[in-house]
Amino acid sequence: MRFVLVKTIGLVAAVWLIATLTYMALYVLPGDPAVLVLGTEGDPARLESLRQELGLHQPLHARYLQWLGDLVRLEFGTSIRYARPVGDLIAAALPITLMLAMLAVAAALTLAVPLGLYTAIGHLNPLRVAISLAAHLGMAVPSFWLGILLIQWLAVDKGLLPSAGFRTPGEEGWAAALGSLVLPVLTLALPRAAILTRMVRASMAGVLQEDYMRTAHSKGLPKAQVYVRHGLRNAALNISTTAAIQLTQLLAGTIVVEQVFALPGLGRLLLAAVLQRDLPLVQGLVVIGAAMIVLFHYIFDVLLSLMDPRIRFD
Amino acid sequence: MFWRRLHLLVGGLIICSITLAVLWGFVELPRDPTGIDVSARLQPPSQTHWLGTDHLGRDLLSRLMVGGRVSLAVGSAAAGLGLAMGLILGTTAGVRGGLWDEGLMRLADGLYAFPPFLLAVLAVTIWSPGGTTAMAAITLGTIPSFMRLSRNNTLQLRESPYIEAARAIGAGTVRIVLRHMLPNMLRPLLVQASVAFAAAVLAEASLSYLGVGTQPPMPSWGRMLRDAQGFAGVAPWAVLAPGAAIAWTVLGFNILGDGLQKR
Numbered sequence: 001m002r003f004v005l006v007k008t009i010g011l012v013a014a015v016w017l018i019a020t021l022t023y024m025a026l027y028v029l030p031g032d033p034a035v036l037v038l039g040t041e042g043d044p045a046r047l048e049s050l051r052q053e054l055g056l057h058q059p060l061h062a063r064y065l066q067w068l069g070d071l072v073r074l075e076f077g078t079s080i081r082y083a084r085p086v087g088d089l090i091a092a093a094l095p096i097t098l099m100l101a102m103l104a105v106a107a108a109l110t111l112a113v114p115l116g117l118y119t120a121i122g123h124l125n126p127l128r129v130a131i132s133l134a135a136h137l138g139m140a141v142p143s144f145w146l147g148i149l150l151i152q153w154l155a156v157d158k159g160l161l162p163s164a165g166f167r168t169p170g171e172e173g174w175a176a177a178l179g180s181l182v183l184p185v186l187t188l189a190l191p192r193a194a195i196l197t198r199m200v201r202a203s204m205a206g207v208l209q210e211d212y213m214r215t216a217h218s219k220g221l222p223k224a225q226v227y228v229r230h231g232l233r234n235a236a237l238n239i240s241t242t243a244a245i246q247l248t249q250l251l252a253g254t255i256v257v258e259q260v261f262a263l264p265g266l267g268r269l270l271l272a273a274v275l276q277r278d279l280p281l282v283q284g285l286v287v288i289g290a291a292m293i294v295l296f297h298y299i300f301d302v303l304l305s306l307m308d309p310r311i312r313f314d
Numbered sequence: 315m316f317w318r319r320l321h322l323l324v325g326g327l328i329i330c331s332i333t334l335a336v337l338w339g340f341v342e343l344p345r346d347p348t349g350i351d352v353s354a355r356l357q358p359p360s361q362t363h364w365l366g367t368d369h370l371g372r373d374l375l376s377r378l379m380v381g382g383r384v385s386l387a388v389g390s391a392a393a394g395l396g397l398a399m400g401l402i403l404g405t406t407a408g409v410r411g412g413l414w415d416e417g418l419m420r421l422a423d424g425l426y427a428f429p430p431f432l433l434a435v436l437a438v439t440i441w442s443p444g445g446t447t448a449m450a451a452i453t454l455g456t457i458p459s460f461m462r463l464s465r466n467n468t469l470q471l472r473e474s475p476y477i478e479a480a481r482a483i484g485a486g487t488v489r490i491v492l493r494h495m496l497p498n499m500l501r502p503l504l505v506q507a508s509v510a511f512a513a514a515v516l517a518e519a520s521l522s523y524l525g526v527g528t529q530p531p532m533p534s535w536g537r538m539l540r541d542a543q544g545f546a547g548v549a550p551w552a553v554l555a556p557g558a559a560i561a562w563t564v565l566g567f568n569i570l571g572d573g574l575q576k577r
Contacts, residue, residue: 252432
């Protein structure tokens with residue numbers, strides 16, 4: 001219980017810290033945010049009205065407290081370019097990114113765990129060498145390149161899947177929606193699967209040296225049980241720690257993949273906001289994105305401590 | 315031993331091939347990398363254009379050789395500066411401990427929660443999009459991993475008998491760190507540097523692909539892919555060449571890192 005409490009305080013502190021750093025970076029560091037948005041050649045009257053809108057005439061601490069209060073109530077202000085509440089824009093884009101990320105993690109793990117397990121146990125054979133080489137290549141291939149190649153091959157040449165855009169489940173049904181996500185999920189998952197395969201293999205190779213594995217073998221347990229119950233479960237801690245880091249990377253990777261496949265998710269929204277210097281939107285997205293990552297690590301830490309009591313006493 | 319040598323050899327050869335091609339670009343280029351020739355647009359590989367041309371008739375090989383400068387520069391900055399800064403901060407944190415250590419480590423935690431990629435995007439918002447901004451943000455993002463690594467190694471080594479022996483014969487802190495600790499933590503740091511180099515090349519390419527990294531007219535591998543995406547059907551070579559260049563470079567550094575790690 002104490003562990004959960006400490007972690008919860010850490011979670012709130014981390015989100016606050018990230019939010020404050022983002023605020024500093026966007027509203028304090030550049031001097032005059034209004035000039036940052038409109039450029040130095042901006043019309044003085046428009047600059048003035050934007051300063052009013054952003055509340056820049058108040059002293060810094062008042063502005064900061066006001067902003068922090070809004071944040072606690074989950075109010076992120078109004079987007080400058082879209083003239084809509086930032087919260088609404090994020091809420092519309094969030095499900096696509098979440099779906100993409102979840103499916104990619106699931107796909108990566110489904111591929112990586114069996115492959116890693118297979119390469120770890122037993123002697124070198126052509127198949128194991130091929131898997132290792134493929135994992136090396138998979139780690140080196142940039143995801144956007146993979147995406148472009150997959151579009152060209154499976155969507156344009158073979159016509160199997162849609163090449164870009166998102167089919168909303170409400171209008172075109174779930175089958176079409178999931179179909180439009182197949183290639184993006186593959187693009188996102190394959191490089192992650194490559195890293196995870198190597199990780200699973202390395203962790204398993206370590207566990208295989210342990211005495212209890214020899215004991216399990218020698219007391220005549222079936223091979224599957226030895227490797228899965230005794231091996232994989234002990235390697236799981238290592239594997240899941242890497243998997244958690246990979247998910248963080250994956251969320252950043254969605255920015256690129258959403259761009260390749262023209263999916264209207266958080267990443268595409270962020271990119272548009274950055275290029276148009278839409279400060280409230282950038283800020284809302286960065287805070288939400290970072291908070292999601294921190295929250296995910298929090299849930300992960302707590303779940304892990306339930307699985308493995310050793311962690312709680314660290 | 316065999317596997318270590320094989321990895322070091324293959325990784326080294328790949329890195330050499332890329333570095334030589336990029337360095338040769340400073341001596342001479344096959345064609346003008348930014349010279350637009352509309353009559354020769356989207357040409358397949360031929361004797362005049364070894365890798366073909368892009369949608370503006372620019373020679374792809376020349377653009378690859380010039381674009382490689384950006385990738386290698388960002389990689390070197392991230393691996394070199396990241397290593398230097400991380401090493402200095404990490405060892406001082408490990409040696410001195412106390413508030414300095416605590417503060418630095420919390421800062422590293424904060425930077426860790428922030429994917430380097432988001433950091434770069436944030437930097438691009440504040441300053442203008444461009445190669446230098448991207449390079450600075452990517453380098454900053456690599457520091458925490460080096461910092462953690464050197465701190466943890468310092469803490470571990472501090473307890474070892476030979477450090478105690480060195481201290482007993484009256485060696486100063488600076489001497490102990492430089493002569494006794496540094497050589498013993500070089501291997502994990504070099505492995506990390508290799509990984510950081512590969513990651514930085516990928517990050518720069520991603521940012522340039524998104525249009526917030528290196529800006530035209532300077533060619534970069536990521537930007538070349540962005541330009542070529544719309545012509546993937548008619549000019550597949552324009553997509554294949556820059557992507558293969560990125561993958562080849564990253565592969566080289568990953569294999570080198572593997573070799574360094576093996577005993």
